[in-house]
Amino acid sequence: MSLYLILKTLHILSSTVLFGTGLGSAYYSLRAWRSGKVEVIAVTFKHLVLADWIFTATTAVFQPLSGVGLIMLAGWSPHQTWLAWSMGLYVLAGLCWLPVVWLQIQVHKLAEQALKDGTPMPIKAAHYMRWWFGLGWPAFLAFMAIFYLMVSKPA
Template sequence: MDYVVVKWVHILSSTFLFGTGIGSAWYMLFANVSRDVRAIAVVSKYVVIADWLFTATTAVVQPATGYYMVRLAGYPMSSRWIMWSLMLYVLAGACWLPVVWLQMRLRDMAAAAARDGTPLPPLYWKYFRTWVALGVPAFIAFVFIFWFMVAKPI
């Protein structure tokens, strides 16, 4: 496959990956700030769907296209910018895996509370705080990955 086509797929999938993460975080955060259980239930339902549809698929496309471009361009895998990008990608993935589990629990608790007309349980808010705490390092990791991909500084 042509390098430009692979690069286009890589950039497009990174846009979906990062964009879905930012969008999901934005809507999930502000639905929760509203404390409207029905809104939280609806938003969390669609955040989980978006994560599986966009994040999970692009999380596979990114390393595959990245590796292919490295091979086509002749960069050594030992290049520091590549190694840092890979380490940060693993860090982001290590944050994302528990986030997906948390989002499914949050979705289920919010749906039950909305259905039953009850407030969200204290466990919901504990999981939500953990969700936020895991999102911050993942976001920072992706910002640096973008920098390394563009600047190739080291």
């Protein structure tokens, strides 16, 4: 197998992990939040933050590196429209993800404190969750578009 095919396989696998972790995280955190149970929110967000560092952060770094490697190995110009759009959408998704990580950490801290104090989740957590939910949509749509561009490579 050529270096290009190995790198392409790793690029596809890591994009799948990145996207899948995002979807799974969104599902479980939203379910935990909607449960209204402080214990569930605290535990879920603890694992969510850890999963983001283990899976999302590592694949988020690997994706552009492997993408640049593929561009070089394939001999493509990085100025091709589909590549420029892919990179721009990736940056957009990253700009959404960075505050989302911070928001998840804050919700986790608030849940841990509420659990310790035996109180309900503070209103501030609901505010954070609205931002978290709102920032998730542009990132999700950006990744859907990136997958389309990676597969179709339109002229």
